[in-house]
Amino acid sequence: MLIVDIIPWLLASGVLLSVLSIVLQSWRNGISPMPASGVVRQAVAGEVSRISGYANIVEAGSGWGTLGLEVIRRCPGKRLTGIENSSIPLWASRLLAGIAVRMLPASGAGEQLHGRLRYVRGDMYRSSYEHADIVLCYLFPGAMARLADKFRQELPPGAVVISVCFALPGKQAVRTITCGDALRTKVYVYSY
DSSP states (O other): OHHHHHHHHHHHHHHHHHHHHHHHHHHHHTSOOOOOOHHHHHHHHHHHHTSOSOEEEEEESOTTSHHHHHHHHHOTTEEEEEEEOOHHHHHHHHHHHHHHHHHSOOOTTOOOSTTSEEEEEOOTTTSOOTTOSEEEEOOOHHHHHHHHHHHHHHSOTTOEEEEESOOOTTOOOSEEEEOSSTTOOEEEEEEO
16 A cells, blocks of 8 residues: 555656756756657758768757657668757657657668667767768757857868758858748758
C-alpha cells in the first residue's frame, strides 16, 4: 500500500522538476524551445533538398528535434547534428530520433535514418560550424545577431544558412519563402 501512495507523488514531482528545468533553461536562453509547424518543416526540408548530394547539417538550438527529423527523413544523403543545451528537449529529441530510426521506413532512395541524425548537448554559440554545409536555425533575433559574426568567420564557402522566422542581421537572403501556415512564417535562405 505504501508504494502505491508514493507513485503519484513521484510522478507529480517528476513533472514539476521537468517543467522547472524547461523554465529555468528558457530564462537563461531568452526563449523557450518551440516546435516548428508541419508546413514550416516541409518548407525547410524543401530548401535542404535543393542542395544535391551529401551534406553535413548543423541545427543550432535543435529544441524538441522535430525540424531535424523532418529534414533527415525527406533529404537522402544528408547527416544532421542538432545542438541543444536544455536537458528535457534534448532528451525528448533523442527519444524521438530513436523511435524514428526503428519505425520509419527507408526514404525513396532506400536510405535508412540510422547514423544520419544525432542530438548533442552543447552551446550553439561555442560550437564550431567550420564543417557545416548547411545550418538550420529557428531561434530569435538576439541569437541570430550573436551567430551572424560566427557564421561569417567559420562557415566554409558555399555553406547555406536556413533560418525560420528571423533574418540574419547584415546579410542579404538569396531567397525568402513565405509559408502557407496561419502565421505566414518566413524562411530565409543565405549563401556564404
